[in-house]
Every structure is written in C-alpha cells, then in structure tokens.
Amino acid sequence: MTRAELEQELNGMLAVSRGWALAQTSWNATEADDVLQASVLKLLDGRARFDGRSSFRTFVFGVIRQTARERRRRALVRSVILLRPIARDELAPRELAHGEGAPDARLDHSRESARLVAALAQLPARQREILHLVFYADLTIEEAARVAGVALGTARTHYARGKQKLRELLGDLAHAGDANV
C-alpha cells in the first residue's frame, strides 16, 4: 500500500475511527482526538504497518484500541510515580463501565444520542466494545471479535448480552426521561 493509498483510505474512515476512539476514552473528546492523532501518526510513519492479514478497517481499529490502552497504562504509571490520584478520564473506559459517570455532558449530543452514550457507559467494557463495533462502525461480529481480541463465540455472547442489557437500559432511561419531563 503506497502512502497516497494509505492517506486516501484513512481519510475515508476518520469519522468512524474517531467514534471508536471516543468509545475507547469514555467519550472524552480531547483524549479521543489525541488517541486518534497518535494512531494516525503510527500508521503514516510506519510504526504500525498493514500486512493484509485482516481488513484495513479492523487493522486501524486495532491500532486505535492499542494506542488508547498504551496511553491509559502510561497515565497509570505516571500517577503511581508522582503519587497523585488518577483522574477518572485517564482510566477510561473500564473504570467508567459500571459507574454513574455522565460522559455525554462533555459532548453536545442530541437527547437520544446522549441517552445512548449514558446507557453504553453502564455496560461492561467488552459488551460496549462489541456493540459499538457492530452498530456504530458497521463491522461484522467476526471482525469485531478480531478487533477486541476475543474468540468469535465470546464476541457473540457479548453481543447478545450487551444488546439485551442496552435494550433494558434504554427503556429505563426513556422512562426516567419521561418522568423528568
């Protein structure tokens, strides 16, 4: 793949890649932009090289996921060395998985989108990842499993359970929203 082809491919999937970076950073837009930028630079300068073993989309999503993990790990190490309490954002998304966090507060979403993001934040990380990759990024469950680094059967289980839980949460949130109105 030449540099021009690589840039063209990347340009075509930046929007959906940013969505994946947002999902990896608990919808923290600043952190997501940093992750996306670091990932794109890795791809452009050859630190992450596409070898054609998977589709380009799954490869790019894998790089973004890895980059987000590295940044979280670095933030954790820095906090231990400097003996300062770690910010919730820096441990995203796992620590926010079952928390009461409202990541949508940082973004200017429509009401329905904000409700979806709040519901996603309450799912376990794996389920959230699989659902995001399937519904937001339009990957198949098999591709999502490859990106998330789990077996296909495991991904199917996460998909089914996540969908069920999300449906319940969206129902609860809808009722809560109606009550607030």
Add this chain to the structure above:
Amino acid sequence: MSEHKDEGDERNLRSAFARLRNDEAPRAPTLAELVARANREDAARVPRLAWLRLALPLTGAAMTAFAWWISASAPQPAPPAARPPLIALGSLQSPTDALLASPLASLPRGFSGSLIPSPSGSLAAPANSHSRAVPARRFPA
C-alpha cells in the same frame, strides 16, 4: 413473534447508533488537520527540550572537574615504614643455627610436657612423664 421483536430491537439500536454517528461526524478532523496539529506540537516541544542539549554536557563537565578537585586536594597517605624481620635471616649460617636460635632449644632433652607456661612460670610436666619426681624412699625405723 420473538424473532420479529428481535429484528425490531436491532433496527432501533441501529438507528440510535446511526444518529449518534451523524451527531459526531461533523467533529471528525481531516487527515491534514491531524498531521498539522502533530507538527505544531512537535515544533512546540523542541524549544522546551533544547536546554537539555546544553545542560547535559555542562553537568558532565562540572562533575568531572569536581571529582578531579576532590582527588587532588585529598592528603596523600604516607608510604608504610619498613619493618625489620623477626629473625635476621642473614645472621644464620646453617639449619642447626636456626634451631638453636629458636626458643625450643632451651627445653630439656626428652621433654614431652606442655609448652603452655603455668601460673608460676615453669613448664608443667604431664602426669605420666618420665621426668616425674621419684617419691622419697621410706626406710624402716
């Protein structure tokens, strides 16, 4: 019936995610913007670390000079004085002379007692030694 419900749920989820994607789409940067931002950050990072290029050699030179000064100003230890040997080897003519010069030569011939001196200063003879004193003979009255 349940399959229809699942399909409906899935459709609803897909449309909810599509709405979220559409909300986010305008905020996505272009590749050129990302690269330009990275270049700006690199340019800002260089002057911040430039002092290191000067500070590291200067620190190294200062530490070398300090170590040299410490070693130069410390008092030099005096060379150890030569001690005479316990026995002047040059004065002995033969191995017999060496034996005669040793303290063992002053022991009585056939001595087999202890070489550890007693509190009185004499060398004690063991109980079964031949040099034990013979008890005085008793004569009939």
